[in-house]
Amino acid sequence: MKKQILLIVSGGIAAYKSLELVRILRRHDIAVRAVMTKSAAEFVTPLSLGVMTEDHVYGDMFNLKDEREIGHIQLSRQADLIVICPATANLIAKMNAGIADDLATTILLATDKPVLAVPAMNVRMWNHNATQRNIKQLREDSVMVMTPDSGAMACGEFGPGRLPEPSEITQQICTQLGVKFDATLCQGQSPTTQSNVQETITNNQALAGKHILITAGPTREAIDPVRYIANRSSGKQGFAIADAAAKMGAKVTLIAGPVSLPTPSGVERIDVESALEMQSAVNDALPADCAIMVAAVADWRAANNAEQKIKKDGDAIAPLQLIENPDILAELSQHKERPKLLIGFAAETENVLEHARTKLSRKGCDWIIANDVSTTNGQGVMGGDHNDVHIITADGEDNIDHATKERVAQTIMEKIANVL
Numbered sequence: 001m002k003k004q005i006l007l008i009v010s011g012g013i014a015a016y017k018s019l020e021l022v023r024i025l026r027r028h029d030i031a032v033r034a035v036m037t038k039s040a041a042e043f044v045t046p047l048s049l050g051v052m053t054e055d056h057v058y059g060d061m062f063n064l065k066d067e068r069e070i071g072h073i074q075l076s077r078q079a080d081l082i083v084i085c086p087a088t089a090n091l092i093a094k095m096n097a098g099i100a101d102d103l104a105t106t107i108l109l110a111t112d113k114p115v116l117a118v119p120a121m122n123v124r125m126w127n128h129n130a131t132q133r134n135i136k137q138l139r140e141d142s143v144m145v146m147t148p149d150s151g152a153m154a155c156g157e158f159g160p161g162r163l164p165e166p167s168e169i170t171q172q173i174c175t176q177l178g179v180k181f182d183a184t185l186c187q188g189q190s191p192t193t194q195s196n197v198q199e200t201i202t203n204n205q206a207l208a209g210k211h212i213l214i215t216a217g218p219t220r221e222a223i224d225p226v227r228y229i230a231n232r233s234s235g236k237q238g239f240a241i242a243d244a245a246a247k248m249g250a251k252v253t254l255i256a257g258p259v260s261l262p263t264p265s266g267v268e269r270i271d272v273e274s275a276l277e278m279q280s281a282v283n284d285a286l287p288a289d290c291a292i293m294v295a296a297v298a299d300w301r302a303a304n305n306a307e308q309k310i311k312k313d314g315d316a317i318a319p320l321q322l323i324e325n326p327d328i329l330a331e332l333s334q335h336k337e338r339p340k341l342l343i344g345f346a347a348e349t350e351n352v353l354e355h356a357r358t359k360l361s362r363k364g365c366d367w368i369i370a371n372d373v374s375t376t377n378g379q380g381v382m383g384g385d386h387n388d389v390h391i392i393t394a395d396g397e398d399n400i401d402h403a404t405k406e407r408v409a410q411t412i413m414e415k416i417a418n419v420l
């Protein structure tokens with residue numbers, strides 16, 4: 001028999017995402033009946049929710065017609081699972097206290113069905129002792145409470161409190177109902193463009209007015225007109241960071257070594273080849289609020305860059321003399337226009353954390369982001385799409401395990417936005 005959900009939508013900015021959730025649930029052949037709190041109707045109309053559920057949307061406890069036709073007790077009896085999405089701090093508090101002052105809270109107090117709450121709220125509300133106490137108690141009372149996502153919020157702050165993706169919520173619901181989850185059913189156009197608008201608003205606010213300077217890619221050190229010294233850096237992580245910073249409203253200057261990646265939208269890109277060119281482009285781009293040195297700068301360059309192609313000379317091997325390149329990051333830490341937040345990357349193949357900590361102090365930067373470039377799941381990090389990184393600061397360490405370079409970039413930029 002077809003499984004049925006009773007979806008309670010309470011009044012938060014994430015309420016519009018309930019529309020997409022309904023769409024995905026119904027594609028999984030799960031029937032959805034919806035109840036809205038009064039404040040939810042300020043964020044999403046009963047009409048749009050009714051269009052998505054193809055059913056009447058219940059809202060008013062004292063609606064005699066609804067009560068006569070189905071009744072609040074019946075509503076919960078017919079469901080296999082009650083899902084509260086989004087669950088606001090207010091609804092969570094009322095539920096924990098056993099308050100029943102509208103249809104949604106009355107159903108929650110009257111039901112004997114399993115309940116899944118999907119919280120979404122401002123980070124401070126989420127972190128507040130009262131909310132955490134309520135959630136702890138609800139979990140002890142066997143209410144399933146999903147952990148919110150971390151990220152940019154509608155109010156311009158960052159941290160935990162965002163509604164998890166509708167696909168993730170669906171997966172959780174499918175597990176509860178014993179329905180097979182199908183990720184392909186989660187794709188396609190969202191029923192509302194509000195999510196895109198929302199994302200643009202939140203992203204644009206976080207780093208507005210800040211200048212972020214980023215270096216990315218390898219450098220190429222000429223030996224003669226046809227030969228050079230280089231390394232395997234693809235530039236992908238640096239470009240992903242530039243993209244994430246621009247999406248959060250920052251003015252971004254991206255100083256790129258020789259890579260063939262497209263320029264992220266809204267980013268000012270300056271192409272360079274050698275470490276010396278990168279050094280002067282960095283100095284020209286100052287002042288900046290934050291510099292993130294992702295580039296794999298060549299440590300050495302040829303002492304003499306031959307004007308003509310060096311020819312083979314019998315059996316003798318051409319001598320190649322190297323001299324050290326300037327350390328752009330270390331210099332920047334001593335610069336009179338030192339950015340407020342200076343971040344280096346440390347690509348290591350062994351003793352990753354130990355080497356990275358040494359670099360943090362040797363180079364005088366505020367954070368070092370260390371990554372193990374030996375191998376990841378058998379695939380090299382350099383040139384790959386995933387990364388495992390450790391963000392090392394004076395206060396400790398954060399780890400981001402095997403995530404896409406875009407996800408790593410977003411997490412790093414959120415952490416930066418919190419301190420700038």
Ligand code: CTP
Binds near residue numbers: 294295297348359363
């Ligand atoms: N860096 C720099 N200028 C250099 C060398 C490195 O700005 N000449 C920066 C990199 O962009 C990175 C950090 O310093 O942010 C660490 O780079 P890495 O190559 O890991 O360290 P090195 O100083 O080159 O040390 P080693 O080669 O011994 O690991």
